[in-house]
Amino acid sequence: MQIGFIGLGIMGRPMALNLKAAGHELFIPERPSLTPELRAAATVCADAAAVAGRSEVVITMVPDTPDVEQVLFGPRGVAEGLRKDSLLIDMSSISPIATRGFAARIEAAGGQWLDAPVSGGEVGARNASLTIMVGGAAAAFARARPLFEAMGRNITHVGEAPGAGQVCKVANQIIVALNIQAVAEALTFARKAGADPAAVRQALMGGFASSRILEVHAERMLNRSFAPGFRIRLHQKDLNLALGSARDMGMALPNTAIAQQMFSAVAAQGGADLDHSALVQAIETLAGLGT
Amino acid sequence: MQIGFIGLGIMGRPMALNLKAAGHELFIPERPSLTPELRAAATVCADAAAVAGRSEVVITMVPDTPDVEQVLFGPRGVAEGLRKDSLLIDMSSISPIATRGFAARIEAAGGQWLDAPVSGGEVGARNASLTIMVGGAAAAFARARPLFEAMGRNITHVGEAPGAGQVCKVANQIIVALNIQAVAEALTFARKAGADPAAVRQALMGGFASSRILEVHAERMLNRSFAPGFRIRLHQKDLNLALGSARDMGMALPNTAIAQQMFSAVAAQGGADLDHSALVQAIETLAGLGT
Numbered sequence: 001m002q003i004g005f006i007g008l009g010i011m012g013r014p015m016a017l018n019l020k021a022a023g024h025e026l027f028i029p030e031r032p033s034l035t036p037e038l039r040a041a042a043t044v045c046a047d048a049a050a051v052a053g054r055s056e057v058v059i060t061m062v063p064d065t066p067d068v069e070q071v072l073f074g075p076r077g078v079a080e081g082l083r084k085d086s087l088l089i090d091m092s093s094i095s096p097i098a099t100r101g102f103a104a105r106i107e108a109a110g111g112q113w114l115d116a117p118v119s120g121g122e123v124g125a126r127n128a129s130l131t132i133m134v135g136g137a138a139a140a141f142a143r144a145r146p147l148f149e150a151m152g153r154n155i156t157h158v159g160e161a162p163g164a165g166q167v168c169k170v171a172n173q174i175i176v177a178l179n180i181q182a183v184a185e186a187l188t189f190a191r192k193a194g195a196d197p198a199a200v201r202q203a204l205m206g207g208f209a210s211s212r213i214l215e216v217h218a219e220r221m222l223n224r225s226f227a228p229g230f231r232i233r234l235h236q237k238d239l240n241l242a243l244g245s246a247r248d249m250g251m252a253l254p255n256t257a258i259a260q261q262m263f264s265a266v267a268a269q270g271g272a273d274l275d276h277s278a279l280v281q282a283i284e285t286l287a288g289l290g291t
Numbered sequence: 292m293q294i295g296f297i298g299l300g301i302m303g304r305p306m307a308l309n310l311k312a313a314g315h316e317l318f319i320p321e322r323p324s325l326t327p328e329l330r331a332a333a334t335v336c337a338d339a340a341a342v343a344g345r346s347e348v349v350i351t352m353v354p355d356t357p358d359v360e361q362v363l364f365g366p367r368g369v370a371e372g373l374r375k376d377s378l379l380i381d382m383s384s385i386s387p388i389a390t391r392g393f394a395a396r397i398e399a400a401g402g403q404w405l406d407a408p409v410s411g412g413e414v415g416a417r418n419a420s421l422t423i424m425v426g427g428a429a430a431a432f433a434r435a436r437p438l439f440e441a442m443g444r445n446i447t448h449v450g451e452a453p454g455a456g457q458v459c460k461v462a463n464q465i466i467v468a469l470n471i472q473a474v475a476e477a478l479t480f481a482r483k484a485g486a487d488p489a490a491v492r493q494a495l496m497g498g499f500a501s502s503r504i505l506e507v508h509a510e511r512m513l514n515r516s517f518a519p520g521f522r523i524r525l526h527q528k529d530l531n532l533a534l535g536s537a538r539d540m541g542m543a544l545p546n547t548a549i550a551q552q553m554f555s556a557v558a559a560q561g562g563a564d565l566d567h568s569a570l571v572q573a574i575e576t577l578a579g580l581g582t
Contacts, residue, residue, distance in 0.1 A: 096484055119498060133494050135486075156494035159486050167486040168494050171477035175500035178476065178546070182469030185544045186462035189533065192542050193387055195426075195450050195458040203447035203459050207410060207422050209466035211502030242480065251483050251578035253476045254553075255469070255546045262545075287542035 002027065003147070004055030006048055006071055006078070007092065008038060011118070012061035014125040015091070015151045017041060022150035027054045048072075049081030057087045057147065064237065065094040072102060084110045087140055089147070091132075093117040095241050096166035097248050103136070103162030112140040113162050117169035118152060121230060129153045133172070135164030170245065173238035177259040177276070179213035184262075184280035187221060192287045198222050217277035229275030236263050236272070293318065294438070295346030297339055297362055297369070298383065299329060302409070303352035305416040306382070306442045308332060313441035318345045340372030348378045348438065355528065356385040363393060375401045378431055380438070382423075384408040386532050387457035388539050394427070394453030403431040404453050408460035409443060412521060420444045424463070426455030461536065464529035468550040468567070470504040475553075475571035478512060483578045489513050508568035520566030527554045527563075 004027045005016040016038070020026050026042035028034070029051050034044065045051045048071055052058050058078055060071055068090055072078045078088065088106045090099070094117075103113035114136035124130040130152035134141055141157045148155045158164040186209075187197040201218045204210065220226065239260040246253045265282040266274065284290070295318045296307040307329070311317050317333035319325070320342050325335065336342045339362055343349050349369055351362055359381055363369045369379065379397045381390070385408075394404035405427035415421040421443035425432055432448045439446045449455040477500075478488040492509045495501065511517065530551040537544045556573040557565065575581070 131494075131498050154494075154497060156490070158490045158494055161485055163484070164486045164490075167481050167484045168491045171481050171491050172495050172498065172500045174477040174480060175473045175495065175502075175505070178473030179470055179500070179502060181546050182466045182473065185469065185547055186465040188542070189465060189537060189544065190458050190462050192540050193454070193458045193536065194452055195455045199447070199449045199455075200459045200462050203422075203424050203445075203449055204463050204466065206445060207463065208503050208507075209463045209470070211466075211470060211504070212499050213502070214466070216499075245484065246480060249483050249578075251479070251580075253480065253574075254549045254577070255472050256476055258545045258549060283544075286545070287540075289542075 001025070001147070002054060002056050004028070004051035004058040005042070005061070006051060006058065007061035008034065009061070010122050011125045013038065014122070015061060018128045018150050019147060024147070024150070027051045047076040048078045049076045052078045052081035052086065053083065055086065056083070057089060057144065058082070059089045059091055061091045063092070065098045068092050068094050068102060069098070073105065079105070079109055082106070082109055082111050085112070087112040087114065087143055089114045089116050089144055091116045091118055093169050093238060093241070094166060095245055096163040096170060097245050099163040099166050112137065112143075114140050114144055115163060115165040116144070116148065117165055119169065119172055120152070124152070132156070133158050133165045133168035135159055135166065135168075136162055170238065170242045173235065174242050174253070174256050176213065177235060177239055178255050179211050180217050180276060180279050181255070181259050181262060181283070183214055183218045184221065184283040187218060188280065188283045188287050188289065192289060220275060220277040221280045226274040226278040228273065229277070231273050232263050232266055232276050232278060233272040235276045236260065236267070239263070292316070292438070293345060293347045295319070295342035295349040296333070296352070297342060297349065298352035299325065300352070301413050302416045304329065305413070306352060309419045309441050310438060315438070315441070318342045338367040339369045340367045343369045343372035343377065344374065346377065347374070348380060348435065349373070350380045350382055352382045354383070356389045359383050359385050359393060360389070364396065370396070370400055373397070373400055373402050376403070378403040378405065378434055380405045380407050380435055382407045382409060384460050384529060384532070385457060386536055387454040387461060388536050390454040390457050403428065403434070405431050405435055406454060406456040407435070407439065408456055410460065410463055411443070415443070423447070424449050424456040424459035426450055426457065426459070427453055461529065461533045464526065465533050465544070465547050467504065468526060468530055469546050470502050471508050471567060471570050472546070472550045472553060472574070474505055474509045475512065475574040478509060479571060479574045479578050479580065483580060511566060511568040512571045517565040517569040519564065520568070522564050523554050523557055523567050523569060524563040526567045527551065527558070530554065
């Protein structure tokens with residue numbers, strides 16, 4: 001397939017190269033930062049509109065909501081070059097609410113829409129083992145499936161409504177943050193009470209308190225190994241999407257709001273680029289414990 | 292072994308009968324409520340002091356901290372009859388801080404102390420599959436191990452300090468409550484955004500958001516099946532232990548405090564005897580959704 005790929009950062013670069021390795025033809029916009037490997041693997045076009053003009057499917061993988069808007073609808077953006085019946089797949093993690101508007105504009109221009117945010121990080125992008133959460137029409141999902149299979153493993157069509165993929169990604173980030181804070185409050189309580197938090201964790205594994213976070217992130221807290229992993233800075237962005245969307249829709253997310261404050265407290269101490277399990281440092285401060 | 296068992300309610304009754312089935316001799320205090328099965332299985336004594344006078348090991352399994360204090364140190368309580376070198380095992384779920392004081396008084400009277408709260412509910416008590424979290428001296432733990440093995444499966448000696456078992460139980464209840472609220476906020480967010488919460492749950496299983504709560508309690512939320520299970524009323528008691536101990540020790544547990552408020556909000560609507568997964572109803576109210 002002829003695939004345009006826009007947003008060739010830490011995640012996008014290996015994802016694009018996995019598509020190339022699966023036999024697809026790549027079109028990418030000119031950037032000074034393009035690596036020789038990418039230039040060899042793809043046809044370099046002048047801009048996003050030119051990329052869209054050459055592609056059946058255009059994939060975007062950029063940092064945040066305004067970046068998607070810019071690359072789709074800004075000057076010489078995708079919308080200016082989009083071919084009739086082209087499929088736009090936004091794999092960025094952005095606002096579910098804004099996504100609905102972007103989808104409507106792409107569909108009004110004659111294109112198809114999927115939102116397909118991922119989890120699994122840089123390692124998942126390189127190993128083609130990403131989890132991919134997809135929103136949009138079933139026909140578009142069927143069309144895109146071979147592409148998703150070249151980039152990921154756990155691929156779910158969450159719903160036909162545009163934005164369903166982004167909703168699912170936000171839900172994932174809410175649970176991960178709150179499970180981290182759950183483990184942080186419990187282990188800090190144990191430490192403050194003079195018990196051995198490692199023994200407590202061991203006793204809780206396998207019971208109703210068990211979670212992937214109790215396995216992985218609790219161990220990071222115990223070993224004080226806060227090299228990312230997934231950076232607090234990025235989780236702050238994701239909880240910002242959760243809290244902003246919640247406000248727009250008219251609903252409260254009390255523990256998500258508190259978790260965001262805990263991330264901000266760790267960031268205030270210079271920890272924004274630590275792994276998100278370092279949230280425990282904020283709880284330790286609230287317990288009068290050294291971190 | 293000669294075992295005194297005090298507190299023969301929903302949990303204590305099957306636990307005592309499992310000890311009897313494992314070949315131990317049971318001594319219990321007279322109560323009008325004793326079932327014929329218990330009267331047949333045990334020697335009925337006049338009161339707790341008399342039970343202690345006949346037993347090498349005395350087990351208590353009563354509702355809350357003041358009940359343990361009463362049964363141990365009240366008039367004709369265990370302390371009045373305790374034999375030299377007897378082992379007292381408190382299997383109730385009570386305050387870790389108060390436990391330290393009780394242990395000191397039992398040890399001053401020449402007895403040994405273990406705190407050994409359980410999780411696994413009535414089903415676990417009947418099937419002898421309880422999780423048992425034990426605090427106290429290693430020698431006492433070794434002495435009690437065959438008894439624990441007659442009542443439970445996942446048995447951990449958390450630490451030598453009295454109260455370590457209670458600390459672990461509280462940590463468990465913190466994580467379970469906060470993981471329930473995590474799933475409740477995420478699935479309510481999805482529902483409010485018009486996505487299918489069941490599809491979202493399915494997409495998240497197996498990833499970093501996965502937990503025993505996402506498996507079991509999320510399904511109860513989706514099916515609106517809130518028959519207990521574990522009652523909100525009991526989880527409120529356990530979070531009260533968490534928050535009270537935290538205040539006594541001088542530490543804050545922000546999300547635990549919020550979860551307790553959510554349980555109170557469900558209880559305010561008449562839901563105190565629903566399963567704790569009904570916490571989602573409070574989040575739905577905060578989202579302006581019918582429950």
